[in-house]
Amino acid sequence: MKFFIDTANLEQIKEAQDLGVLDGVTTNPSLMAKEGITGHQNIIDHYVKICKIVDGDVSAEVISTDFKGMIKEGEALSKLHPQIVVKIPMILEGVKAIKYFSNKSIKTNCTLVFSVGQALIAAKAGATYVSPFIGRLDDVSTDGLNLISEIVTVYENYGFKTQILAASIRHTMHIIDCAKIGADVMTGPLSSIKGLLKHPLTDIGLEKFLADFKKGN
Numbered sequence: 001m002k003f004f005i006d007t008a009n010l011e012q013i014k015e016a017q018d019l020g021v022l023d024g025v026t027t028n029p030s031l032m033a034k035e036g037i038t039g040h041q042n043i044i045d046h047y048v049k050i051c052k053i054v055d056g057d058v059s060a061e062v063i064s065t066d067f068k069g070m071i072k073e074g075e076a077l078s079k080l081h082p083q084i085v086v087k088i089p090m091i092l093e094g095v096k097a098i099k100y101f102s103n104k105s106i107k108t109n110c111t112l113v114f115s116v117g118q119a120l121i122a123a124k125a126g127a128t129y130v131s132p133f134i135g136r137l138d139d140v141s142t143d144g145l146n147l148i149s150e151i152v153t154v155y156e157n158y159g160f161k162t163q164i165l166a167a168s169i170r171h172t173m174h175i176i177d178c179a180k181i182g183a184d185v186m187t188g189p190l191s192s193i194k195g196l197l198k199h200p201l202t203d204i205g206l207e208k209f210l211a212d213f214k215k216g217n
């Protein structure tokens with residue numbers, strides 16, 4: 001399972017990279033705005049900064065909603081750095097754009113996916129990644145994990161190469177459940193990743209080991 005961090009915060013990206021388990025970064029316009037990154041050039045510069053911190057794929061989202069605009073933006077984004085993946089929304093024009101980039105071997109991340117049908121068409125168009133938003137489904141009383149499970153089944157049925165990127169992860173258990181189901185990638189906040197290594201018995205055990213060592217010295 002690949003671990004992506006879902007933030008535009010450079011300190012958190014660096015902390016995750018230093019942990020040694022990071023495979024990439026996802027961002028979106030909301031995450032950029034949260035860090036106070038506004039304006040076209042500042043956002044572009046920020047993507048390059050992120051690429052310089054991490055080794056893996058960095059999703060950069062287009063703002064256009066028409067085919068021509070997405071192509072223009074996506075081509076410019078992909079030229080910024082070899083690690084850039086063009087993030088495209090699951091809309092009709094977006095599907096065409098994903099197909100266009102797929103034909104050119106430019107990596108894409110199909111975002112804002114909330115149904116199996118959307119995931120199926122993203123795979124047919126040749127998306128590199130498909131991003132089902134599990135937290136936002138949970139928010140509206142719909143089982144986000146079930147969607148991951150259904151997409152796994154459909155992709156396995158036909159051998160689709162598109163990687164399932166579980167997005168809108170809100171906490172550590174989401175990661176564990178997605179790993180059990182077989183999501184290829186998860187993207188979540190740093191806290192959800194750090195939660196994986198915590199266990200009170202580890203802390204108690206270590207405290208005792210160190211106390212016993214001191215007794216003998």
Ligand code: G3P
Pocket residue numbers: 006026028031133135136167168169187
């Ligand atoms: O990766 C998608 C993510 O940024 C959305 O997360 O928490 O805003 O639903 P959230």
